[in-house]
Amino acid sequence: MDFYSGLRKLHQGLISREMTPADLVNFSLEQIKAVDMQVQAFVTVTEEQARVKAEQVRENGAEGILAGIPFALKDNMCTQGVETTCASRSLQGYKPPYSATVVERLERDHGILIGKLNMDEFAMGSSTENSSLCKTHNPWDFERVPGGSSGGPAAAVAAGMVPYALGSDTGGSIRQPAAFCGVVGLKPTYGLVSRYGLVAFASSLDQIGPITNSVEDAAIVLQSIAGPDRRDSTSVQRDVPNYIEGLTGDICGLKIGVAMEYFSPSIDQKVRAAVDSAILQLERLGAEMIKVSLPHTSYALSAYYLLAPAEASSNLARYDGVRYGYRAQDAENLLDMYRQTRSEGFGAEVKRRILIGTYALSSGYYDAYYKRAQQVRTLIAKDFDEAFAKVDVLLSPTTPTTAFRFGEKTEDPLMMYMNDICTIPVNLAGLPAISVPCGLADGLPVGLQLIGRMFDETTLLRTAHAYEQAAGFAPMRPALGVHA
Amino acid sequence: MTEFETVIGLEVHVELGTQTKIFCGCAVEFGAPPNTHVCPVCLGSPGALPVLNEEALKLAIRAALALNCTVRQESKFDRKNYFYPDSPKAYQISQYDEPVGEHGFIEITVQGEKKRIGITRVHLEEDAGKLTHSPYGDASLVDLNRVGIPLIEIVSEPDLRTAEEARLYLEELKSIMQYCAISECKMEEGSLRCDANISLREVGQRELGTKTEIKNMNSFRNVQRGLEYEEQRQKKMLLKNEKIVQQTMRFHEESGATVAMRSKEDAHDYRYFPEPDLPRISLSREYSEERRAEIPELPAERRQRFVEVYGLPLYDAEVLTVTKALADYFDGTASRVRDPKSASNWIMGDLLAHVKANGLEMEQVRVKPEQLAELIGVIEKGTISSKIAKNVLKEMLDSGKDAKVIIEEQGLIQISDEGQLREIALRIIATNKKSVEDFKAGKEKALGALVGQMMKETKGKANPQLVNQIMLALISD
Numbered sequence: 001m002d003f004y005s006g007l008r009k010l011h012q013g014l015i016s017r018e019m020t021p022a023d024l025v026n027f028s029l030e031q032i033k034a035v036d037m038q039v040q041a042f043v044t045v046t047e048e049q050a051r052v053k054a055e056q057v058r059e060n061g062a063e064g065i066l067a068g069i070p071f072a073l074k075d076n077m078c079t080q081g082v083e084t085t086c087a088s089r090s091l092q093g094y095k096p097p098y099s100a101t102v103v104e105r106l107e108r109d110h111g112i113l114i115g116k117l118n119m120d121e122f123a124m125g126s127s128t129e130n131s132s133l134c135k136t137h138n139p140w141d142f143e144r145v146p147g148g149s150s151g152g153p154a155a156a157v158a159a160g161m162v163p164y165a166l167g168s169d170t171g172g173s174i175r176q177p178a179a180f181c182g183v184v185g186l187k188p189t190y191g192l193v194s195r196y197g198l199v200a201f202a203s204s205l206d207q208i209g210p211i212t213n214s215v216e217d218a219a220i221v222l223q224s225i226a227g228p229d230r231r232d233s234t235s236v237q238r239d240v241p242n243y244i245e246g247l248t249g250d251i252c253g254l255k256i257g258v259a260m261e262y263f264s265p266s267i268d269q270k271v272r273a274a275v276d277s278a279i280l281q282l283e284r285l286g287a288e289m290i291k292v293s294l295p296h297t298s299y300a301l302s303a304y305y306l307l308a309p310a311e312a313s314s315n316l317a318r319y320d321g322v323r324y325g326y327r328a329q330d331a332e333n334l335l336d337m338y339r340q341t342r343s344e345g346f347g348a349e350v351k352r353r354i355l356i357g358t359y360a361l362s363s364g365y366y367d368a369y370y371k372r373a374q375q376v377r378t379l380i381a382k383d384f385d386e387a388f389a390k391v392d393v394l395l396s397p398t399t400p401t402t403a404f405r406f407g408e409k410t411e412d413p414l415m416m417y418m419n420d421i422c423t424i425p426v427n428l429a430g431l432p433a434i435s436v437p438c439g440l441a442d443g444l445p446v447g448l449q450l451i452g453r454m455f456d457e458t459t460l461l462r463t464a465h466a467y468e469q470a471a472g473f474a475p476m477r478p479a480l481g482v483h484a
Numbered sequence: 485m486t487e488f489e490t491v492i493g494l495e496v497h498v499e500l501g502t503q504t505k506i507f508c509g510c511a512v513e514f515g516a517p518p519n520t521h522v523c524p525v526c527l528g529s530p531g532a533l534p535v536l537n538e539e540a541l542k543l544a545i546r547a548a549l550a551l552n553c554t555v556r557q558e559s560k561f562d563r564k565n566y567f568y569p570d571s572p573k574a575y576q577i578s579q580y581d582e583p584v585g586e587h588g589f590i591e592i593t594v595q596g597e598k599k600r601i602g603i604t605r606v607h608l609e610e611d612a613g614k615l616t617h618s619p620y621g622d623a624s625l626v627d628l629n630r631v632g633i634p635l636i637e638i639v640s641e642p643d644l645r646t647a648e649e650a651r652l653y654l655e656e657l658k659s660i661m662q663y664c665a666i667s668e669c670k671m672e673e674g675s676l677r678c679d680a681n682i683s684l685r686e687v688g689q690r691e692l693g694t695k696t697e698i699k700n701m702n703s704f705r706n707v708q709r710g711l712e713y714e715e716q717r718q719k720k721m722l723l724k725n726e727k728i729v730q731q732t733m734r735f736h737e738e739s740g741a742t743v744a745m746r747s748k749e750d751a752h753d754y755r756y757f758p759e760p761d762l763p764r765i766s767l768s769r770e771y772s773e774e775r776r777a778e779i780p781e782l783p784a785e786r787r788q789r790f791v792e793v794y795g796l797p798l799y800d801a802e803v804l805t806v807t808k809a810l811a812d813y814f815d816g817t818a819s820r821v822r823d824p825k826s827a828s829n830w831i832m833g834d835l836l837a838h839v840k841a842n843g844l845e846m847e848q849v850r851v852k853p854e855q856l857a858e859l860i861g862v863i864e865k866g867t868i869s870s871k872i873a874k875n876v877l878k879e880m881l882d883s884g885k886d887a888k889v890i891i892e893e894q895g896l897i898q899i900s901d902e903g904q905l906r907e908i909a910l911r912i913i914a915t916n917k918k919s920v921e922d923f924k925a926g927k928e929k930a931l932g933a934l935v936g937q938m939m940k941e942t943k944g945k946a947n948p949q950l951v952n953q954i955m956l957a958l959i960s961d
Contacts, residue, residue: 078531091530098524100531199530204760233535233762311760314565317574318528322626334624338567361565361755370757 001027003163004475007217010163011065021054021068021112028070028114031161035480038142040134041156043075044083045115053112060110065220067110072165074153075116076123077208078197079103082113086199087131088121090319090326090345100197101232102166102208102225109224114162117152121347122316123173123201125149126419129410130349138180140444140478144403147177147419153211154181158478164212164221168198170205171304172398172423175435178211179398179447182437182476184464185211186218187423189455190430191236193222194229200315202308203234205427213475215436215465219243222457238455246458247465252286254463257391261297262422268401270441275397278438278448281471282395287463290391294383296376300425301417303376306360306369307428312350313357319345352413381429388453393463396422398435398447422449432457434464437473445476487687488722490715491695492644492680496657497635498667499611499675500543506610506634507534507577514673518627526632528572533761536561540608540634541584541765545775547636547666548585548606550782551657555585555772561608561759566752569626570613580756583607584636584765590660591784592652601653602641611635636666642681642692647711651704654678659783663808671703678707683728684718693718694728698742701735710735714742786811794824803832809846816853821860830856834874838881850884851877859887867891868898872944900947902954905938908946909954912937920959931956 001019003010013019029047036042050070057068073079076086078096085091103113120130128136128151136151138144139159146155150167154177157165167174169187178185186209193208200206210221220243227240258279263272279289321327321341328340346354360369387394399419409416426433431451438448448467452460468474504511508525524532548555562580588603611633616625638657644650658669658676669676683695698714701707713735718728733742781789783805790801790811804814814831818824835856839849859880863873868891879890891897899905913920916934923930931952938951 076531078529084530086530094530096524096531097529098532195531196533197531200761202760231535232533234533234760310757314563314575314755314757317565317567318530318572320567320569320574322569323527323572324529334569358755361757363753363755366755366757 003160004213004477006214007065007069007163007220010069014068015063021057024068025050025054025070025112028162035159036161038137039139039155039159040136041117041152042115043118043133046082046113050112050114057110062110064109066224070112070114070162071106072115072117072156072162074119074150074167076119076168076199077103077166086122087119087133089132092326094325101194101229105225117156117165119152120149121350123149123168123170124349124353126176126416130347132347138403139480140182144405147180147403149173150177150211154178154183157183157211157213164210164217166208167211168206168208170201170308171427172420174209174211175398175423175433175449176419178435180403182445183211183213184215184218184436186222186434187432188222188457189432191234192226194232194235196229196231202311203315204311205308215461215468216247219247219461241458243457243461246462248462249466249469251463251466254287255290255391256282256287257290257292257387257394259292259294259394259396261294262396266400267397271397271401271446274439274441274446275448282467285466285470292387292390294387296379296383297425299376300380300428301421303373304424304428305417306373309353309357310360310370313354316354377428380425384429384431392459394451396449398422398449402441402444402446426451432460434460436464436468437476439473488684488719489687490645490684491642491692492650492682492711493642494640494650494653495679496638497677498661498669500540500634500636501667502537502539502634504537505632506537506540507632512633516629519629521629527628534577536762542775543666544584544608544636545772546664546778549776550660550664550779551588551590551603551606553585553588553603553606556582557767558764559584560764561762562756563759564754564756566754570615572628572631576610576612577759578609579607590653590656592656594649594652601643604639604641606636606638609635609637647708650711651708654704654707659806663782664779680707680711682711682714684722694730697732698735699732706735706737709740710742713740794818796825796828800828800832804828813846813853817856820854820857822864826860830860834877851880855880855886862887866898866900866947868896869948872896896945898947899942899945900950902950905946905950905954908938908941909958913958923959
């Protein structure tokens with residue numbers, strides 16, 4: 001048994017009684033025991049709960065495609081009664097009183113939660129080094145980061161500990177770690193998947209999505225979690241198409257845009273070579289490559305690093321020690337308690353962003369920073385609108401480089417931020433995008449990013465699927481940390 | 485000596501009378517045990533999201549329209565950021581630059597003159613929690629039941645010139661809110677709260693003087709007291725050529741004084757920005773018009789109608805329109821009787837005395853308007869006297885029985901049979917020779933004694949006018 005061969009295969013195994021949900025849970029737990037000492041993707045393993053659930057699923061004979069199959073969640077999705085920490089000291093020991101909508105939906109479909117996964121604190125980071133809990137290692141090379149902020153989910157899927165996991169993506173936090181770990185990562189259109197129960201980082205950018213071994217698996221998981229939720233006013237009221245049926249393998253005549261702004265000299269040559277060969281592969285499938293321009297791309301990073309911190313400064317203000325989570329002891333008065341609690345509860349990157357965001361929203365600076373950044377955001381969305389008048393899908397590398405070494409970028413926040421240069425504009429525009437493996441560079445996975453039209457996950461997934469089937473890279477199995 | 489003009493503007497918070505909170509499904513209930521009406525959304529649990537209660541939006545629009553505001557077709561929510569334990573998200577969802585309504589007014593009557601007070605804006609927001617100091621030590625207790633109760637903030641233009649005008653404005657505002665069923669406006673329960681901005685300037689000067697803000701005035705009377713005190717305080721300072729410091733003052737109820745709370749330097753920077761968790765609000769014209777249709781006849785129009793249609797004195801009209809329930813009661817009675825003024829007299833007199841003495845709401849009065857109208861009809865027909873009617877009404881208010889039933893049961897029908905009355909009169913004259921002689925000797929008072937004897941004899945049922953006529957005729961011969 002392994003988890004790389006896909007959800008459909010696991011489902012068939014269950015239906016044909018070759019295996020039981022308990023077998024899958026056992027296998028997942030065994031894999032965790034075997035490799036997570038080194039990978040350190042999990043921060044909580046819900047072993048007992050998973051075993052009980054496996055028994056229940058077997059008893060009620062649920063036959064949905066996700067029924068009886070284990071999954072894991074980034075630790076910023078609320079799970080009732082199960083610790084949800086956002087990898088932050090400020091939420092240590094916090095057990096939410098309710099479960100996120102995505103959790104309810106996967107459980108409705110009889111999925112089995114096996115545990116919670118490491119991340120950069122409050123999803124702020126690109127290497128998972130900002131976790132206050134543990135250091136997650138890239139399954140392809142234990143000396144390297146798994147990417148972030150959904151480093152735990154990407155590493156857990158890549159290491160074969162779970163068949164799929166959910167991550168969240170605010171500026172690339174699903175796609176970048178997926179690229180670094182050689183798995184598939186999908187960021188759906190903003191508003192397609194409910195954010196209810198996702199601990200907010202930047203509310204207007206956050207979106208939950210699947211991290212899987214294949215595009216088909218991503219489609220299967222998306223099918224379960226997508227759709228309107230009355231508890232999230234930003235979730236969009238529209239019918240969810242059948243994504244799985246849309247995976248026809250046929251992209252003949254499809255117009256794919258290649259934006260020159262995403263192929264700057266800062267893109268590593270070997271990454272570029274892998275993406276170039278993906279372009280050739282797509283052309284062989286009958287797609288037409290069209291050069292397009294997204295002229296405001298170079299402003300995206302600056303706009304993002306004002307807007308996301310601004311929202312974060314407000315979203316994270318509630319961690320004040322009054323009601324839940326960490327509270328500093330021996331404070332002399334209220335103000336002192338706030339100061340100490342927040343100084344001790346948050347890590348350096350989180351504090352940096354709270355400060356940036358607070359500054360950007362301050363009276364007298366609002367127009368120059370927050371408002372200006374919103375205007376840039378509008379221009380970036382317009383760039384995409386114009387491009388999508390000519391093409392069906394856009395293509396780029398997911399990241400400028402492959403996975404880097406621990407500590408390589410921690411000294412210079414700006415260098416760390418540059419990692420998300422290809423993924424951030426997509427969040428600003430609210431579009432769907434996917435990272436699929438497109439080969440190796442020096443033995444490390446390279447991700448191809450495809451960007452779709454608003455709510456056109458169908459075309460996006462079909463393109464990614466057709467490419468994946470033709471290219472034959474997926475699923476990519478790392479030789480667990482032994483890097484050639 | 486320099487003459488000063490006082491300039492006052494009010495910020496009023498009104499709790500909307502919705503069943504549930506503005507962004508979650510928790511019940512709104514005053515006086516519930518602490519922290520019993522809370523959920524992940526109003527507790528600000530990580531990951532929880534607000535969903536707008538449409539009822540709150542509807543009431544806010546209705547309020548804006550009733551205050552003659554323009555309702556914005558496009559509006560939005562913003563976050564007002566501040567740290568305090570009464571705010572579990574550490575921000576309040578409010579409206580900053582696109583309020584539901586703006587550019588309205590309220591008309592008040594000052595010494596017989598109508599005056600228009602401008603309304604700058606009406607915006608929708610959520611209430612905060614309540615902090616109390618623990619009786620057990622140096623801790624603060626936080627009750628979050630109130631978090632998320634929908635509020636509208638109504639900001640007036642600086643058009644008020646006296647503390648009395650401020651009180652009149654508040655009274656009119658409260659009436660309008662109650663008429664439109666927007667809020668109960670109980671200041672003692674905090675469903676109406678008022679902060680005031682006040683400054684002085686020399687008469688004739690255009691620009692405004694430095695203002696102070698007064699908080700913690702928990703009744704209309706205290707608003708007037710606080711403003712009057714602050715007006716004098718500022719005046720004394722200005723006369724001594726001292727500078728007014730822009731600051732927030734707290735009204736101290738026991739002493740009636742205003743005490744400095746914090747200065748402008750301590751003012752918060754609330755770092756407003758658009759609330760990303762809630763979509764913008766776009767209203768169609770039809771939607772606003774539906775809300776306009778929900779507005780009943782407002783107190784000002786009603787007062788005017790009572791004067792013009794029922795011929796009431798302005799004073800009566802003012803008293804009877806204070807609440808919609810009372811005005812409805814009067815309407816229900818007056819429309820069924822020949823003389824509306826008699827309805828006004830009965831309601832403003834015996835009925836309101838009963839309501840006040842028993843601490844009732846109009847809805848709890850056992851006598852319905854049609855029953856009161858019946859009683860007045862019986863008086864108009866002469867079936868019973870006004871004097872007896874007072875007792876009948878008392879009985880009606882206690883038992884809820886109809887007037888006719890009580891009159892029947894107690895045999896209270898007025899004696900208007902002249903023959904019968906003459907017979908009794910002759911008997912009384914026969915036994916009260918002294919009074920008759922006194923009358924003839926010019927003591928007019930003696931007539932009263934004889935009439936009194938007669939009323940006593942008939943247990944008050946004799947028609948007083950007839951008794952007077954008959955007695956006078958008999959003893960004048």
